[in-house]
Amino acid sequence: MRAESPGPQHEWLDDDAGPVVRPYTLTGGRVRSAGDGFDLVAYVLAEPGADPAVHPELHPEHRRLVELAARPVPVAELAADLDLAVGVVRVLLGDLLARGLVAVHQPTAAAYLPDDDILKAVVSGLRAL
Amino acid sequence: MDSVRYDRPGSGSRIPLALKILVAGGFGAGKTTLVSALSEVRPLQTEEVLTGAGIGTDDLSGVEAKSTTTVAMDFGRITINDDLQVYLFGTPGQDRFWFLWDELAFGALGAVVLADTRRLADCFPSIDYFEQRGVPFVVGVNCFDDARRFSLETVRQALDLDPDVPLVLCDARDRQSGKEVLIALVEHVARQRGEPVPAA
Numbered sequence: 001m002r003a004e005s006p007g008p009q010h011e012w013l014d015d016d017a018g019p020v021v022r023p024y025t026l027t028g029g030r031v032r033s034a035g036d037g038f039d040l041v042a043y044v045l046a047e048p049g050a051d052p053a054v055h056p057e058l059h060p061e062h063r064r065l066v067e068l069a070a071r072p073v074p075v076a077e078l079a080a081d082l083d084l085a086v087g088v089v090r091v092l093l094g095d096l097l098a099r100g101l102v103a104v105h106q107p108t109a110a111a112y113l114p115d116d117d118i119l120k121a122v123v124s125g126l127r128a129l
Numbered sequence: 130m131d132s133v134r135y136d137r138p139g140s141g142s143r144i145p146l147a148l149k150i151l152v153a154g155g156f157g158a159g160k161t162t163l164v165s166a167l168s169e170v171r172p173l174q175t176e177e178v179l180t181g182a183g184i185g186t187d188d189l190s191g192v193e194a195k196s197t198t199t200v201a202m203d204f205g206r207i208t209i210n211d212d213l214q215v216y217l218f219g220t221p222g223q224d225r226f227w228f229l230w231d232e233l234a235f236g237a238l239g240a241v242v243l244a245d246t247r248r249l250a251d252c253f254p255s256i257d258y259f260e261q262r263g264v265p266f267v268v269g270v271n272c273f274d275d276a277r278r279f280s281l282e283t284v285r286q287a288l289d290l291d292p293d294v295p296l297v298l299c300d301a302r303d304r305q306s307g308k309e310v311l312i313a314l315v316e317h318v319a320r321q322r323g324e325p326v327p328a329a
Contacts, residue, residue, distance in 0.1 A: 110146055
């Protein structure tokens, strides 16, 4: 029996598992927010002059999101960059949106139903890779 | 999704167009491999990696070399130009994560279903899913080293594929091969719109 094993063995935890965290601690337990509808490929862009420092209630992760969004970044990439679950990032983005620190650009109809010119651009872009 | 748009015109940077392509298939069919081969960045992962935990719940026969499986999805990016990016999302390989599929499939351009001829039936649920939702898809037969070779026609019959659905052989580890699968998909999407993409 390993001395460092706290509590009962969990079948999902083995030597390869990372640290056990409670992802929604960061959101104060909130799992629903204004950010719920944000698509995985919705682009987030910090508002010009956004200064999270004037909101002392925000976490370092909020500030990091604003920094990363200095250029347009999709929600899924923000989650990967912060190593946080998408659900957590959506809650944090909802907080930022409510404070006017970021804009979230949901995919447009062109992304859902791209026209022939876009499809042609994708094919030639892929061929050029 | 117009009801949740927060676009503010004139807020500076141009927002690129992001197209979503899903990579589906059974457990161990090569989804993560294909996304890795095609992505210009190291494949990104959103939720947790399930390690060892799948043993007992996943059927590992024939996929012994695979020691981890992703709980959520990994994804990759291909930049076509400044205004256009393609995001590839690997779908969760286990039935208990179906709930994530609807979100992934929403607004997707189309899907690649990877088939492993050693376990062909594993891709049936993916094919059913995309057929039912009208998401255009192609089937890529991933050529594993130790898999028996079947003719494409045999595989097409076994999968009971609609004659319009492209079926291509591929090597998920190979970028060029993966590109051809994506091109087959985009051309298929274009054909469905009735406007074929020129070959050149």
